[in-house]
Amino acid sequence: MSTQIMDKVDKTTFLYEKIIDDIRNRIANGNLRPGEKLPSVRKLSRDWDVSVSTVLQSYIALETIGLIEAKPQSGYYIRYKSGRVLPEPETPNIQSAIKNYGCNELVTNLCELSTIPGLISLGAGIPGSDVLPTKTLNNLLSRIARSCSKGINYEFPPGNSKLRHELAKRTIEWGGDISQEDIIITNGATEALSLSLQAVAKAGDTILTESPTYYGVLQLIENFGMHALEIPTHPKDGIDIDAFKKAIKNHKVAACILYPSINNPLGSIMPDDNKRKVYEILSGKDIPLIEGDVYGELYFGQTRPKPIKSLDKKGLVLYSSSFKTIAPGYRVGWVCPGRYFDKVKKLKYMSSLANASFPQMAMAEFLRTGGYERCIRNLRKKFISNISIVSSLICEYFPDGTKISKPQGGHYLWIELPENVNSIKLQRLALKENISIAPGPLFSTKDDFLNYIRLSCACSWSSVIDKVIKTLGELCKKAH
Amino acid sequence: MSTQIMDKVDKTTFLYEKIIDDIRNRIANGNLRPGEKLPSVRKLSRDWDVSVSTVLQSYIALETIGLIEAKPQSGYYIRYKSGRVLPEPETPNIQSAIKNYGCNELVTNLCELSTIPGLISLGAGIPGSDVLPTKTLNNLLSRIARSCSKGINYEFPPGNSKLRHELAKRTIEWGGDISQEDIIITNGATEALSLSLQAVAKAGDTILTESPTYYGVLQLIENFGMHALEIPTHPKDGIDIDAFKKAIKNHKVAACILYPSINNPLGSIMPDDNKRKVYEILSGKDIPLIEGDVYGELYFGQTRPKPIKSLDKKGLVLYSSSFKTIAPGYRVGWVCPGRYFDKVKKLKYMSSLANASFPQMAMAEFLRTGGYERCIRNLRKKFISNISIVSSLICEYFPDGTKISKPQGGHYLWIELPENVNSIKLQRLALKENISIAPGPLFSTKDDFLNYIRLSCACSWSSVIDKVIKTLGELCKKAH
Numbered sequence: 001m002s003t004q005i006m007d008k009v010d011k012t013t014f015l016y017e018k019i020i021d022d023i024r025n026r027i028a029n030g031n032l033r034p035g036e037k038l039p040s041v042r043k044l045s046r047d048w049d050v051s052v053s054t055v056l057q058s059y060i061a062l063e064t065i066g067l068i069e070a071k072p073q074s075g076y077y078i079r080y081k082s083g084r085v086l087p088e089p090e091t092p093n094i095q096s097a098i099k100n101y102g103c104n105e106l107v108t109n110l111c112e113l114s115t116i117p118g119l120i121s122l123g124a125g126i127p128g129s130d131v132l133p134t135k136t137l138n139n140l141l142s143r144i145a146r147s148c149s150k151g152i153n154y155e156f157p158p159g160n161s162k163l164r165h166e167l168a169k170r171t172i173e174w175g176g177d178i179s180q181e182d183i184i185i186t187n188g189a190t191e192a193l194s195l196s197l198q199a200v201a202k203a204g205d206t207i208l209t210e211s212p213t214y215y216g217v218l219q220l221i222e223n224f225g226m227h228a229l230e231i232p233t234h235p236k237d238g239i240d241i242d243a244f245k246k247a248i249k250n251h252k253v254a255a256c257i258l259y260p261s262i263n264n265p266l267g268s269i270m271p272d273d274n275k276r277k278v279y280e281i282l283s284g285k286d287i288p289l290i291e292g293d294v295y296g297e298l299y300f301g302q303t304r305p306k307p308i309k310s311l312d313k314k315g316l317v318l319y320s321s322s323f324k325t326i327a328p329g330y331r332v333g334w335v336c337p338g339r340y341f342d343k344v345k346k347l348k349y350m351s352s353l354a355n356a357s358f359p360q361m362a363m364a365e366f367l368r369t370g371g372y373e374r375c376i377r378n379l380r381k382k383f384i385s386n387i388s389i390v391s392s393l394i395c396e397y398f399p400d401g402t403k404i405s406k407p408q409g410g411h412y413l414w415i416e417l418p419e420n421v422n423s424i425k426l427q428r429l430a431l432k433e434n435i436s437i438a439p440g441p442l443f444s445t446k447d448d449f450l451n452y453i454r455l456s457c458a459c460s461w462s463s464v465i466d467k468v469i470k471t472l473g474e475l476c477k478k479a480h
Numbered sequence: 481m482s483t484q485i486m487d488k489v490d491k492t493t494f495l496y497e498k499i500i501d502d503i504r505n506r507i508a509n510g511n512l513r514p515g516e517k518l519p520s521v522r523k524l525s526r527d528w529d530v531s532v533s534t535v536l537q538s539y540i541a542l543e544t545i546g547l548i549e550a551k552p553q554s555g556y557y558i559r560y561k562s563g564r565v566l567p568e569p570e571t572p573n574i575q576s577a578i579k580n581y582g583c584n585e586l587v588t589n590l591c592e593l594s595t596i597p598g599l600i601s602l603g604a605g606i607p608g609s610d611v612l613p614t615k616t617l618n619n620l621l622s623r624i625a626r627s628c629s630k631g632i633n634y635e636f637p638p639g640n641s642k643l644r645h646e647l648a649k650r651t652i653e654w655g656g657d658i659s660q661e662d663i664i665i666t667n668g669a670t671e672a673l674s675l676s677l678q679a680v681a682k683a684g685d686t687i688l689t690e691s692p693t694y695y696g697v698l699q700l701i702e703n704f705g706m707h708a709l710e711i712p713t714h715p716k717d718g719i720d721i722d723a724f725k726k727a728i729k730n731h732k733v734a735a736c737i738l739y740p741s742i743n744n745p746l747g748s749i750m751p752d753d754n755k756r757k758v759y760e761i762l763s764g765k766d767i768p769l770i771e772g773d774v775y776g777e778l779y780f781g782q783t784r785p786k787p788i789k790s791l792d793k794k795g796l797v798l799y800s801s802s803f804k805t806i807a808p809g810y811r812v813g814w815v816c817p818g819r820y821f822d823k824v825k826k827l828k829y830m831s832s833l834a835n836a837s838f839p840q841m842a843m844a845e846f847l848r849t850g851g852y853e854r855c856i857r858n859l860r861k862k863f864i865s866n867i868s869i870v871s872s873l874i875c876e877y878f879p880d881g882t883k884i885s886k887p888q889g890g891h892y893l894w895i896e897l898p899e900n901v902n903s904i905k906l907q908r909l910a911l912k913e914n915i916s917i918a919p920g921p922l923f924s925t926k927d928d929f930l931n932y933i934r935l936s937c938a939c940s941w942s943s944v945i946d947k948v949i950k951t952l953g954e955l956c957k958k959a960h
Contacts, residue, residue: 108829111636126634134629141838145622149614153809154606156591187667187832194831203683203705219830225683329633329837349588350699351674352667356836357809358621 015050019058025381027067027078028388038068038076066393066466084395089403089416091211091232092448093240101218101228101445106424113436120468121459123427123436125264125412127325128459131382133366133375137327140371141362151357157348159185159334160360166367167334174296175310176319182336184345185355188328189294192320192335194220195351197255199343200288200318201226205254208247210239212414212443212452214264214292217257228445229253235405235414238263238270241277248281255288261305262295265414265443265454267407269305279311286316288340293321295410297376300384305409315339323363325411325458326375330359383411386457393466397473411458417451417476426453426472426479433471495530499538505861507547507558508868518548518556546873546946564875569883569896571691571712572928573720581698581708581925586904593916600948601939603907603916605744605892607805608939611862613846613855617807620851621842631837637828639665639814640840646847647814654776655790656799662816664825665835668808669774672800672815674700675831677735679823680768680798681706685734688727690719692894692923692932694744694772697737708925709733715885715894718743718750721757728761735768741785742775745894745923745934747887749785759791766796768820773801775890777856780864785889795819803843805891805938806855810839863891866937873946877953891938897931897956906933906952906959913951 026032038044041059045052059076062068069079114124145151158164164180171178186192193216201207203225209217211230221228231247232240238260247253258278260270270278282289293307309319315338322333332355337344366372390413394404401418417423423439430437440452506512518524521539525532539556542548549559594604625631638644644660651658666672673696681687683705689697691710701708711727712720718740727733738758740750750758762769773787789799795818802813812835817824846852867887874884874895881898897903903919910917920932 104826108826111634111829111833114634115636129629129633132632134632138625138629138632142622142625145618145625149609149618151809152612152614152618152807153609154591154594155809156595187836188834190833191831198703216830216833223678223827223830327632329631329635329834331832331834331836346584346588347703349591350696350703351671352811352832353591353670353696354668354809354811356667356811356839358838359836 012051012054015048016054016058016061019044019048019050019055020061021381021385023058023062024067024385024389028385032078034078036078037074038078040075061463064463064466065389066396067389086395086398086402086404088235088405089414089452091234091240092446093232093243101222103215103442104219104222106439106442107215107219110436110438110442113431118434120435120464122455122457122468123438125456125458126328127411130460131379131458133326133371136371136375137330137362137366140365141358144361144365145358148361151361153357154354155185155357155360156354157184157345159183159355160357160364162368163332163360163364164334166364170367174304174306176307176336178309178336182338182341184335184337184341184348185360186320186322186333186335186348187352187355188331188333189292189320189322189324190216190333191348191352192322192333193217193257193290193292195344195347196290196318196320196335196337196340197221197224197226197257198347199337199340200290201254206251208244208251208253208256210258210263211446212265212440212449213257214259215442218445226254230444230446233263233266233268235266235268237274238266238268239274239278241274244278245281248285248287253287255290256282257290257292258308259292259295260308261293262298262407262409264295264410265412265438267405267410267412267414269299269408272306275306275308276311279308279317283314283316286314289317291317291319293319294324296321298325298380298383298411299409300380301408309336312338318344325379326372327359327363330363331356332359332363382460383457386411386460387413389465390455390457390469393469394473397470399473399476402476411456413455413457415453415455417453419451420480421451421476422479423450423453426475429475429479430472433475435468435472437472495528496534496538496541499524499528499530499535500541501862501865503538503542504547504865504869508865512558514558516558517554518558520555541943544943544946545869546876547869566875566878566882566884568715568885569894569932571714571720572926573712573723581702583695583922584699584702586919586922587695587699590916590918590922593911598914600915600944602935602937602948603918605936605938606808607891610940611859611938613806613851616851616855617810617842617846620845621838624841624845625838628841631841633837634834635665635837635840636834637664637825639663639835640837640844643812643840643844643847644814646844650847654784654786656787656816658789658816662818662821664815664817664821664828665840666800666802666813666815666828667832667835668811668813669772669800669802669804670696670813671828671832672802672813673697673737673770673772675824675827676770676798676800676815676817676820677701677704677706677737678827679817679820680770681734686731688724688731688733688736690738690743691926692745692920692929693737694739695922698923698925706734710924710926713743713746713748715746715748715887717754718746718748719754719758721754724758725761728765728767733767735770736762737770737772738788739772739775740788741773742778742887742889744775744890745892745918747885747890747892747894749779749888752786755786755788756791759788759797763794763796766794769797771797771799773799774804776801778805778860778863778891779889780860781888789816792818798824805859806852807839807843810843811836812839812843862940863937866891866940867893869945870935870937870949873949874953877950879953879956882956891936893935893937895933895935897933899931900960901931901956902959903930903933906955909955909959910952913955915948915952917952
């Protein structure tokens with residue numbers, strides 16, 4: 001019923017959501033604790049200057065998702081969770097033999113599944129329309145398309161200069177000594193990664209990666225006939241420094257691909273000290289580092305994590321990022337390839353010639369006018385809240401022996417299930433219930449993560465999420 | 481002076497250009513012949529219902545570009561050209577040894593030069609803003625961006641279904657037995673080519689190509705560590721069938737890349753009979769054919785040339801095309817990869833994940849509403865006229881021994897200069913005069929085309945083109 005009302009009145013919807021968000025955030029931040037009483041509906045209606053019925057609807061929605069409960073004759077209370085605290089997942093500490101990746105079909109399926117209407121997508125990392133700056137950004141694009149005739153023609157590499165200017169400006173925040181001349185616009189972070197890898201390595205080469213890591217990395221390495229050397233990476237502080245050192249010493253590594261500031265799927269951030277160590281080791285051997293930073297701006301802490309690129313005096317780091325979390329369909333990514341600039345630019349010409357012009361122009365304007373900054377700030381809050389809700393539901397519903405990451409940014413949860421759970425079977429069972437998840441084997445060439453899953457919390461499913469996580473928890477018992 | 485007036489009054493500009501276009505077309509089609517008298521300024525002013533001064537300006541413009549001349553006390557006449565008729569260029573008939581391509585820097589420069597304001601770009605094949613459907617298409621995109629929120633999110637491979645539907649419908653025209661399920665949207669024809677090549681061949685393989693051929697083909701072959709085997713290709717009827725047969729017999733060819741319907745730079749169309757022979761030979765040996773058809777719709781004859789894909793019963797042909805001639809900055813291309821569909825789709829996921837969503841939506845609508853059909857029809861006329869003008873100026877101003885192609889479509893002229901002219905030197909000299917051209921060596925790994933150039937006639941330079949071609953003709957004498 002409440003959704004029908006929401007469709008009708010925009011302003012009411014806004015306030016309704018504001019109340020939900022506010023209470024969610026307070027729960028997530030620990031400002032509201034289990035057992036605490038919420039303000040009465042009447043008081044909140046006065047305080048927020050909204051109708052009693054709007055407040056009531058918000059409370060009902062919060063109740064539906066299991067965050068609060070009504071006590072008869074008394075009011076609304078923050079719900080006591082089961083009280084279970086789950087530990088963080090382990091990463092098997094065995095360094096991998098070099099092995100091929102066999103999960104290509106699973107990856108394609110993951111993306112394709114996400115487009116099925118009605119499916120609850122916890123699989124692919126695709127933001128829900130509720131978290132995207134849809135109206136603002138699309139209107140910006142619309143305005144530019146109407147007024148700037150230039151966009152129908154090519155925007156040759158390195159790409160739109162206004163956009164590169166804005167991007168370079170933003171790197172000041174993390175001490176990036178980067179000018180617009182150092183940047184090449186790409187068709188999303190995926191193309192940035194593909195071009196970077198082609199620029200620094202060739203078939204037969206060994207590429208050091210995190211384990212677990214983003215499946216796109218493993219696919220590309222295999223596609224180019226290279227080999228992944230996976231290094232154990234931990235949910236808290238990223239890649240294992242000792243294992244990393246050993247690997248560089250014992251193998252002829254052509255390049256590294258790391259996501260040091262918010263790994264996907266772990267949500268880990270490497271401590272600055274470790275970043276420095278990694279850079280020193282690589283720099284000493286002149287090994288290029290492909291540094292992905294797509295989630296770098298989605299940190300949950302006080303300050304933005306510093307990319308390893310900020311330490312790079314030799315142009316050894318090919319740093320890349322994108323706008324995938326705010327406008328995936330715009331396909332705007334970028335790379336600062338350091339000393340490999342000319343090579344990457346040449347590869348961009350050959351692989352796709354240029355990027356669509358209008359999306360670049362719109363993103364430049366979105367950055368310049370501060371729209372992006374506002375959007376990313378909201379997104380951080382939203383993801384903190386989503387992750388906190390899904391985490392607490394997992395604590396409540398998942399079987400004994402489950403371990404769960406405490407991400408420091410992004411929108412993924414990495415979950416270690418009891419050893420006898422087969423995540424590929426779990427994925428299959430979940431699909432029958434209209435739920436998609438990402439099974440652990442996607443994130444490694446090894447067989448270590450068969451009882452792991454990644455859940456994306458990039459959408460808000462409000463009323464259904466309680467039921468969804470409960471269902472998943474129950475399916476764990478059958479997925480053997 | 482006339483340009484100042486043009487800026488002021490839009491309607492006048494329109495009529496002014498209409499008159500010029502009309503007379504150009506009549507000259508191009510042979511409806512107006514050298515020596516014939518044009519209608520008097522007063523008569524045309526009455527017939528077209530425009531002011532005498534507008535007609536006069538049109539006549540002056542046509543006189544400036546050397547198409548007509550004023551005879552005192554008599555009126556305007558179609559100008560007698562020098563009467564020289566130049567033969568078509570030769571293609572050296574020696575089959576190439578397999579050699580690497582060394583022109584990468586030249587290619588990048590060609591594109592980058594085209595963006596310099598004020599430069600007369602006869603080099604890169606980039607349409608001028610005067611020939612593009614800028615307003616119609618950009619307004620369409622603008623409208624869609626404002627009304628359809630979906631476009632901010634991913635449009636995963638194979639890409640926008642409405643666009644694929646429209647594209648499939650269009651292939652009926654040439655007997656393509658293609659449904660929307662056979663099509664994958666790519667980031668322009670460049671990505672289509674790159675993905676196709678990766679799908680059918682690997683490092684070390686030999687790829688048969690036309691000679692001369694589009695430089696992007698040679699770059700990609702080199703980039704993937706493959707080898708180009710170039711087969712002589714003629715300005716009139718395309719690839720030499722006997723040389724082709726021999727090559728397939730004598731070499732282990734992994735794949736072919738051909739542009740059978742309007743080769744770039746030649747403008748040639750293979751006779752249907754030759755197309756059939758090529759398909760039979762390849763089909764007999766199960767060798768995949770990558771068929772580029774970017775200029776296929778820009779035919780100058782009565783009927784659309786049939787792609788080899790129309791003969792393909794085995795799914796051996798990876799057919800691709802794009803909208804590069806009408807909206808290069810939209811980056812919408814496509815490929816029908818036949819039996820390699822899954823492989824190409826997987827590669828698309830890995831290389832760039834998805835295409836920008838809004839440009840796909842806009843192109844779908846442009847096709848559906850008939851805007852594309854109107855646009856491409858105008859473009860054909862425009863290019864016929866441009867090519868005819870530039871050709872006749874070359875006949876007038878270029879040195880003895882020059883040979884020139886008679887393209888059957890597209891917007892390129894392929895010119896063989898006297899043997900002692902070095903086209904790379906000519907390019908350098910021309911740049912000093914603010915003119916860019918494409919030197920012959922770009923189009924081959926061989927050294928056969930040092931005294932050849934390609935000129936793009938995709939823009940209309942009206943009043944300056946006479947001077948530009950005259951200058952180029954004079955520079956030929958210095959470029960030794």
